[in-house]
Amino acid sequence: xxxxxxxxxxxxxxxxxxxxxxxxxxxxxxxxxxxxxxxxxxxxxxxxxxxxxxxxxxxxxxxxxxxxxxxxxxxxxxxxxxxxxxxxxxxxxxxxxxxxxxxxxxxxxxxxxxxxxxxxxxxxxxxxxxxxxxxxxxxxxxxxxxxxxxxxxxxxxxxxxxxxxxxxxxxxxxxxxxxxxxxxxxxxxxxxxxxxxxxxxxxxxxxxxxxxxxxxxxxxxxxxxxxxxxxxxx
Numbered sequence: 001x002x003x004x005x006x007x008x009x010x011x012x013x014x015x016x017x018x019x020x021x022x023x024x025x026x027x028x029x030x031x032x033x034x035x036x037x038x039x040x041x042x043x044x045x046x047x048x049x050x051x052x053x054x055x056x057x058x059x060x061x062x063x064x065x066x067x068x069x070x071x072x073x074x075x076x077x078x079x080x081x082x083x084x085x086x087x088x089x090x091x092x093x094x095x096x097x098x099x100x101x102x103x104x105x106x107x108x109x110x111x112x113x114x115x116x117x118x119x120x121x122x123x124x125x126x127x128x129x130x131x132x133x134x135x136x137x138x139x140x141x142x143x144x145x146x147x148x149x150x151x152x153x154x155x156x157x158x159x160x161x162x163x164x165x166x167x168x169x170x171x172x173x174x175x176x177x178x179x180x181x182x183x184x185x186x187x188x189x190x191x192x193x194x195x196x197x198x199x200x201x202x203x204x205x206x207x208x209x210x211x212x213x214x215x216x217x218x219x220x221x222x223x224x225x226x227x228x229x230x231x232x233x234x
Contacts, residue, residue: 016061017086021046021054026063026083027090031120034077041159044112058083098184098219103228109176111141112161114183115148119159121215127152128206135168138176146176170202170210185220186233 004011017023021043028042040051055077058064063083067076115136134150149160149168158164178197182189190211192198200207224231 016057016063019054019057021050022058023086023090023093025051025054025058026079026086027094029064029077029079029083030087030090035074036077037074039077041116042113044116045110094219095222098217098222099225101226103226103230104177104180106177109141109180111136111138111145111148111176114176114180115150115159117217118183118214119150119157121217122150122152122157123213123215124152124155124157126209126212130154131166132206133164133166133168133170134210135171137171137173138179139174140176168202170200170206172198172200172210174198181230181233182216183220184217184230185222186224186230189214189216 003015006012017026024043025039028039031042033039033042036048036051036055039055040046040048043051046054055064055066059066061082062080063086065078065080067078068074069076130153132152134152136148136150138146147163149164151158151160151164151166174192174197178187178192181187182192182198189198193200193211200210224234
């Protein structure tokens with residue numbers, strides 16, 4: 001790990017936190033991901049090898065602990081007091097990004113991360129009892145990374161990169177950018193559905209409920225301040 005060679009506390013903190021991926025990895029553990037594969041789903045563009053390296057750095061820095069699982073292979077990753085202290089800092093940075101960060105470009109549109117984010121933001125209490133399967137297909141995404149499934153089974157939500165083999169209750173089809181902009185709060189989800197920009201196929205009583213199930217990004221309510229395309233959509 002490189003250093004700034006300064007005693008400044010900000011410089012010392014930046015040595016760890018500003019290393020690429022580190023803050024995002026901590027954020028995923030804050031979000032409740034404690035297994036390697038779960039963390040990887042939350043940062044899908046990082047290689048498994050690099051994720052392992054970054055987790056070791058975070059452990060050496062005293063931000064996380066790594067404990068072997070009692071059953072089977074793998075480890076449990078937990079935040080230390082130092083890691084938990086980053087929670088409000090991460091949220092403040094994310095809020096700044098929502099309000100002031102640059103507009104999204106095509107390379108930012110990651111459907112796997114979008115689905116991972118959505119699986120943490122389903123109002124399972126509002127969903128039917130038993131199993132509900134939501135199938136998503138995004139135009140404007142790579143062909144091999146355009147179809148995903150969310151399976152909610154009595155409150156437990158699983159994100160599936162491959163067809164889980166269950167009967168689909170609702171199929172959602174949309175342009176990837178349009179849906180991402182709705183997810184972030186730059187477009188109104190119900191308006192986009194009403195205008196046919198987000199298509200929902202399935203029983204009408206379930207389709208009507210879908211906007212209530214999807215709680216959107218936790219930052220969707222933050223006002224956009226930076227001028228640009230995304231501010232004009234709000």
